[in-house]
Amino acid sequence: MFGLMQDWPLLQSRILTHAARFHGSAGIVTYSVEGPVHRTDYATLELRARKLAQALGRLGVGHGDRVATLAWNTWRHLELWFATSGMGAIAHTVNPRLFDDQLVYILNHAEDAVLCLDLSFVPLVERLLPRLAHVRHIVILTDRAHMPATKLPDPLCYEDIVEAEDGDYAWPTFDENTASGLCYTSGTTGDPKGVLYSHRSTVLHAFATVSTDTLGISARETALPIVPMFHANAWGVPFATTLTGARLVLNGPHHDPETLWKILDEERVSVTAAVPTIWLALLEYLRATGRGLPHLKAVTIGGSAAPRAMIEAFEHDYDVRVHHAWGMTETNPLGSVGTMTAETAALPPEQQLDLKCKQGRPVFGVEMRIVDDDGRILPHDGRSAGHLKVRGPWVARAYYRDETPILDADGFFDTGDVAHIDQYGFMQITDRAKDVIKSGGEWISSIALENAAVAHPDVLEAAVIGIPHPKWTERPLLVVVPRAGRTVSREEMRAFLADKVAKWWLPDDVVMVDEIPHSATGKIQKTALRERFRDYRFDAAATDG
Ligand code: ADP
Numbered sequence: 001m002f003g004l005m006q007d008w009p010l011l012q013s014r015i016l017t018h019a020a021r022f023h024g025s026a027g028i029v030t031y032s033v034e035g036p037v038h039r040t041d042y043a044t045l046e047l048r049a050r051k052l053a054q055a056l057g058r059l060g061v062g063h064g065d066r067v068a069t070l071a072w073n074t075w076r077h078l079e080l081w082f083a084t085s086g087m088g089a090i091a092h093t094v095n096p097r098l099f100d101d102q103l104v105y106i107l108n109h110a111e112d113a114v115l116c117l118d119l120s121f122v123p124l125v126e127r128l129l130p131r132l133a134h135v136r137h138i139v140i141l142t143d144r145a146h147m148p149a150t151k152l153p154d155p156l157c158y159e160d161i162v163e164a165e166d167g168d169y170a171w172p173t174f175d176e177n178t179a180s181g182l183c184y185t186s187g188t189t190g191d192p193k194g195v196l197y198s199h200r201s202t203v204l205h206a207f208a209t210v211s212t213d214t215l216g217i218s219a220r221e222t223a224l225p226i227v228p229m230f231h232a233n234a235w236g237v238p239f240a241t242t243l244t245g246a247r248l249v250l251n252g253p254h255h256d257p258e259t260l261w262k263i264l265d266e267e268r269v270s271v272t273a274a275v276p277t278i279w280l281a282l283l284e285y286l287r288a289t290g291r292g293l294p295h296l297k298a299v300t301i302g303g304s305a306a307p308r309a310m311i312e313a314f315e316h317d318y319d320v321r322v323h324h325a326w327g328m329t330e331t332n333p334l335g336s337v338g339t340m341t342a343e344t345a346a347l348p349p350e351q352q353l354d355l356k357c358k359q360g361r362p363v364f365g366v367e368m369r370i371v372d373d374d375g376r377i378l379p380h381d382g383r384s385a386g387h388l389k390v391r392g393p394w395v396a397r398a399y400y401r402d403e404t405p406i407l408d409a410d411g412f413f414d415t416g417d418v419a420h421i422d423q424y425g426f427m428q429i430t431d432r433a434k435d436v437i438k439s440g441g442e443w444i445s446s447i448a449l450e451n452a453a454v455a456h457p458d459v460l461e462a463a464v465i466g467i468p469h470p471k472w473t474e475r476p477l478l479v480v481v482p483r484a485g486r487t488v489s490r491e492e493m494r495a496f497l498a499d500k501v502a503k504w505w506l507p508d509d510v511v512m513v514d515e516i517p518h519s520a521t522g523k524i525q526k527t528a529l530r531e532r533f534r535d536y537r538f539d540a541a542a543t544d545g
Contacts, residue, residue: 009176010203013086015242017171020046023219023245030074030250031263033118034146040075042242045082051165052083058161059114059137063088063174066182068112068135070096070121073229073250076141076158078238080116081229085180085199086171092182093230096121097520098192104131106184106192109401116141116158119148120253126151176200182400183232185329186520194400195329197233201394205332206239208363208394214337215240215300215323217271222247222295224263226255226274227303231521232333235273235302235325257285264296273300275522276310280461283313293318300325300337304523305429307451308357315353326359326429328415332394336360336368336427344424357451358428359419366392368427369412370419382422385430385443388415418443435526437466437474444476444505446526452500453478453493458486463516463524464507467536475538478507479529481516488512508538 008014019026024043032038061067067084069091071077084091092110094103107115107128115132116139117125125138129152138152143159180199184192210217217223217240225237225248233239241248249267251260260282264272279301286292299314302325314320327333338360344352362368370378370386378384389412397407407413418431430436430445437444446464453462461481466474482488490510497506517528 009173009199011086011171011173011176011199012082012180012202012239013171015203015206015239016042016046016049016082016086019242019245026219026245026247028075028078028248028250029267031252031254031259032074033072033120033252034142038075042245045075045079047167048162049079049082049086050167050169050171051162052079053087053171054165054167054169055161056083056087056089056114058165059156061087061089061114064179065089065114066092066110066112067114067116068092068094068107068110069230070094070115070117070125071141071229072118072120072253073225073234073238074118074141074252075250077229078248078250079162081181081238082242085202088172088174088178090179090182090196093233094184095186095228095230095520096124098186100128102186102192104128106194107135108133109192110182110184110194113137114139118142118253119146122148122150122152129153176203181233183230183329193402195396196400197332197394201332202233202236202239204365205236205334205394206243208365209236209240209334210244213339214334214363215271215273215325216298217241217244217246219245221270221297222249222268224249224251224267224269224272226251226260226272226278231303232327232329235300235327235333237273257281261285261291264293265291268295270295270297271300272296272298273302275303276301276306277304277518277522279306279310279314283310284460286318293320296320298323302326302333302359303521305359305447305451306357307454308353309455311353311356315356322356324356324358324360326427330396330413330415331366331390331392334363334394335366335390336362338426341424344426355422355424355426358422358426360427361425362390362427365394366390367412368421370421370427375408378420380421380423380425382420382426382428385418385420385445387433388417388419388427388429389413390415418445432526435465437464437476439466439469439472439474439476439504441473442504446476449476449478449497449501449505449507450524452497453480455500456488456493456496458482458488461516461524463526463529465526465529465533467508467533467538469508469538476505476507477533477536477538478510479516479533480510480512481514482512511536 019042111134181197225234298321300323324338327335469475517525
């Protein structure tokens with residue numbers, strides 16, 4: 001027997017119309033590409049999204065068509081998300097930090113018919129356009145006064161096409177499983193793969209992200225998602241703020257610590273989210289200038305492991321609560337968050353900090369298991385590490401236009417991460433499966449070593465890779481970027497790490513570099529480091545484990 005409740009499809013346009021009706025005057029602030037601070041609100045956003053839907057319809061965009069964006073976090077980008085998805089088309093966010101070949105591959109694979117770009121990316125698109133097979137219209141996200149001189153053929157001015165419409169448009173109703181957004185993984189191995197979100201997955205994910213046990217985005221907060229909208233939908237933060245009517249602040253093209261601090265301060269931001277590299281730079285800036293974060297209550301850190309020293313600095317020095325989160329493009333992206341339970345909140349502060357260094361408890365909607373190489377499910381003992389697998393209503397079941405099956409017989413998706421889960425349900429990523437260091441038949445966690453190393457006062461950033469070893473298969477090499485004017489030695493680092501990791505984990509050598517390469521989504525690029533140290537071998541005398 002079915003229940004007798006209404007079947008009301010979970011559509012993204014419904015989040016927007018709710019915000020327009022009940023939080024119409026709540027603000028959306030952008031530190032814009034053109035320069036000035038732009039201020040709008042949810043009522044205006046909804047009206048302009050309707051006009052944009054009319055304009056896109058006039059350009060021939062129909063149900064299921066892909067509209068690509070090469071754009072920073074701005075109100076116009078948000079209007080594009082809601083207009084395309086609201087009309088039944090698909091918002092395809094493209095990461096402009098990828099290489100040309102990857103961008104061409106992605107835009108051709110998605111067969112984007114319309115390409116919308118910020119002023120910053122005009123030279124990029126001028127370069128790429130001859131290789132793009134499907135793009136019919138180019139829209140530049142600016143007003144008439146800022147339209148650039150460009151070689152691009154017939155570029156449309158975003159403000160012109162929006163303002164030419166009257167907004168007399170009603171959001172259509174359709175199946176909640178309709179595709180709404182498309183985002184490609186960066187494809188560190190092989191070609192990039194498209195993750196195709198649905199209205200249902202995005203709306204359910206938005207419900208999950210607003211909770212106080214996850215990102216805590218209530219109607220009383222001011223949220224700044226520094227994580228770009230092209231990186232797994234800015235972790236869903238703009239959908240979450242629209243759902244609750246929270247004030248939304250967008251940083252446009254600005255990612256330098258000084259401007260980010262200014263935005264946090266001027267706009268009295270209370271919750272924010274970004275990858276560790278952003279926070280590393282901001283914390284350095286705060287230390288150097290003596291400035292603080294008086295308005296900020298909580299920071300979500302994810303994308304890569306948050307080092308203990310970073311969590312301690314936020315919580316102890318600046319009184320900002322850290323939400324350490326894990327997720328991936330394939331999970332919309334939220335999978336787990338490290339907020340405390342009644343039981344863990346009663347633990348001594350040091351033990352709570354240990355838990356905050358883990359990637360947190362699975363959010364309802366993401367079922368998690370860890371399995372060994374033979375597929376056996378491992379216990380939640382905080383030690384048994386295995387392949388992390390997930391399933392749920394906002395986990396991908398296939399990649400876009402790709403026949404390769406990606407789920408196991410139980411419907412679980414293999415994340416490619418290696419993790420363990422403790423008795424409190426806190427999951428800890430120990431490595432990407434392809435980055436684990438196999439030493440003497442055991443695994444050494446490169447993430448644990450990196451996090452221990454960055455706690456050293458002279459270390460700014462650290463990365464650990466496995467180097468082939470005749471006796472142990474592989475041994476760890478610690479690559480360090482020292483703080484300005486400092487140096488670190490092998491002996492000093494080994495002594496520092498000695499009481500923090502198992503003795504057999506101690507890196508066989510430590511090398512200093514000026515910079516560690518990062519991927520387009522801010523992760524340490526282990527492939528590039530392994531390539532750089534391809535011919536490196538340990539000095540035989542120093543390396544007997
Ligand atoms: P890409 O691989 O394209 O950069 P994703 O953002 O989807 O894109 O990357 C997801 C991966 O990032 C996860 O599988 C995991 O390896 C890593 N990751 C995400 N959050 C964390 C975290 N808090 N700690 C450690 N690793 C993380």
